[in-house]
């Protein structure tokens with residue numbers, strides 16, 4: 001039986017998460033279909049068709065799906081679900097939102113946020129903020145899975161496969177889109193950036209986050225934050241890294257003025273190289289840092305920018 | 309208008325769990341337990357809606373063994389009016405929790421059900437969405453703002469790209485994110501008063517939901533350990549190590 005991956009997209013662009021979800025699906029089987037449900041499906045479908053391992057792209061044009069409304073998206077997925085043995089979505093705020101809805105409508109349990117595929121029915125996933133790794137086996141005939149993007153290398157490219165479109169009348173009378181406030185940034189996205197520099201409560205205020213800008217420019221880095229920095233209003237919510245924010249695993253993660261609470265570590269401790277800058281030598285962040293610098297961030301950030 | 313708030317008893321968020329010696333699960337013996345932090349936010353939101361005159365009754369429910377009475381009493385001390393304990397095994401699949409809750413919603417008919425977005429033990433992030441699906445209701449997940457108006461609820465959601473606001477017909481399901489509110493602490497007089505508030509226990513069996521597990525936990529392991537690295541003297545040493553040793557810049 002074929003496997004279905006739900007494409008992750010924004011503004012007509014396919015997100016890199018999809019090729020990672022495909023990589024997870026490829027560990028189970030090799031007849032992989034991708035569903036693109038959006039307003040402007042063509043550019044997204046073109047990109048999806050070129051992900052190595054995808055045998056068919058199915059498109060569905062709908063405004064509610066464009067807005068990632070769970071009620072609309074789950075209704076579409078439901079209409080084709082029974083053709084598949086597995087359905088994968090990325091563990092993004094979109095995937096986390098619609099996938100459990102699909103699961104309940106199919107009377108199936110879901111396995112969230114997998115970091116490894118052991119076999120077609122067995123998966124690894126972190127629990128307790130990543131302080132333990134569970135191996136779980138699904139007894140369901142149709143397996144519904146969300147994939148932690150940072151744990152899989154994106155599937156490569158191929159020459160485009162077949163694209164077909166789906167007819168369906170969406171049944172959603174309970175929810176509608178009202179508005180969106182999108183954080184605009186020229187920087188790479190947190191979950192896709194090779195380098196991340198994050199600030200915590202130690203940054204003291206939002207203006208001081210500018211101290212990270214020059215360094216981020218030089219390293220081509222994304223800027224992240226701890227929950228404390230977001231709660232204090234220094235920076236917007238979409239910058240939060242952690243158990244309940246974004247999970248990242250860049251080549252280089254620089255934590256500045258962040259103490260290293262387990263909830264923050266849960267979101268970044270799989271980074272390849274971790275640097276911590278903190279004035280408290282006992283800060284927990286130093287226990288996971290490859291390179292620690294015990295110093296006042298206001299002294300060393302300008303120096304670091306100059307040295308790069 | 310009635311609000312239902314499901315709360316989960318979980319390990320205290322400050323505690324770092326350990327995997328037990330036979331790798332079958334984590335070791336929760338003598339571990340400090342508490343209300344799931346996202347559920348505290350849910351309880352707070354319900355109480356604020358009541359205080360603002362938008363709701364008339366706040367009912368809290370927890371599914372698990374008798375120990376969940378502790379979290380239900382806490383919720384009552386915070387201002388909930390009434391508590392229901394659904395007696396069942398601890399740590400059911402989210403689907404089963406959602407099914408039990410759906411039965412309770414049919415009985416209680418709340419106009420709003422507010423859950424936490426995720427339980428910090430299983431980190432599932434499923435129950436609210438599943439409950440909304442089973443009830444055919446709209447879902448406002450990861451909420452940082454909830455506004456009732458005109459038989460509708462507007463929910464501002466924390467999403468990967470920023471914020472999104474959706475409108476939902478009532479009754480509806482909302483799940484809370486961290487920025488929705490800052491929960492209050494229970495005062496001593498309210499803790500005393502809570503002891504006299506109604507707490508009813510019903511058996512999961514009486515709700516007629518098949519609770520056969522659908523997912524088997526095969527093994528629980530420690531994550532791969534990260535070794536602490538070195539402390540560098542200054543920025544120059546840091547940059548040089550990143551260039552020549554780690555080769556990441």
Ligand SMILES: Cc1cc2nc3c(=O)[nH]c(=O)nc-3n(C[C@H](O)[C@H](O)[C@H](O)COP(=O)(O)OP(=O)(O)OC[C@H]3O[C@@H](n4cnc5c(N)ncnc54)[C@H](O)[C@@H]3O)c2cc1C
Nearest residue numbers: 200201202226227228242243244245257259263264279297
């Ligand atoms: C349910 C729940 C979910 C959570 N989810 C997340 C999550 O997803 N992500 C997350 O990050 N947190 C999360 N948290 C919060 C977490 O527990 C911590 O409170 C938070 O990570 C602390 O942020 P911080 O390190 O910036 O602040 P603090 O712990 O206050 O640390 C600030 C650090 O800055 C240092 N510092 C101060 N001034 C300077 C200076 N001038 N120079 C150098 N260093 C300085 C201090 O020494 C200190 O170590 C969650 C908590 C709960 C309960």
Ligand SMILES: Nc1ncnc2c1ncn2[C@@H]1O[C@H](COP(=O)(O)O)[C@@H](O)[C@H]1O
Nearest residue numbers: 314315371423424426427432433434435
């Ligand atoms: N055993 C339970 N009893 C009551 N509510 C629960 C229970 N399990 C989960 N919930 C609710 O569902 C939310 C999300 O849990 P989960 O989907 O398991 O991450 C929690 O914050 C609670 O509001």
